[in-house]
Amino acid sequence: MTTTPDIRTPLDLAFTIERAKTQQPVGSPCTDVCKLDADTGLCLGCFRSRGEIKTFRAMDDAAKLALFDELLARRAAITK
Template identity: 45%
Template sequence: MRRQNPQIKNIPNLPSPCTGVCTMDMDNRFCKGCFRTRLEIGGWATLSNEEKLGIVKQLRSRRAETKA
């Protein structure tokens, strides 16, 4: 079982990374605005802060790969 980071656990819910540009890129299967998949978008409200932070880290690399 993975230990939770107490600093992340004690902060309020991380906000959605939504940018308001809600258009799916069907080639890459993620949103062109926030770079989340449909499952990540739909499940955001039920994820823990640790899970949300993990997704946010993935978004950075998805964004960089798309702009390369």
């Protein structure tokens, strides 16, 4: 019997943010990349810092929604 490894295709950040906004409480913007960039210290998928990832669950919904706008701005600035 052959098993296929669980390989996930990274999700688009805009998609994960829109999905997270529909969840109660507001969900995670994780894109299944989960790797921090050595230069920026930001996740290569969701553009959160280590601290933001660590404290995300404790944030209230308003703070999460505000962070989502910042994440999209970070992605735009980095991927220019």
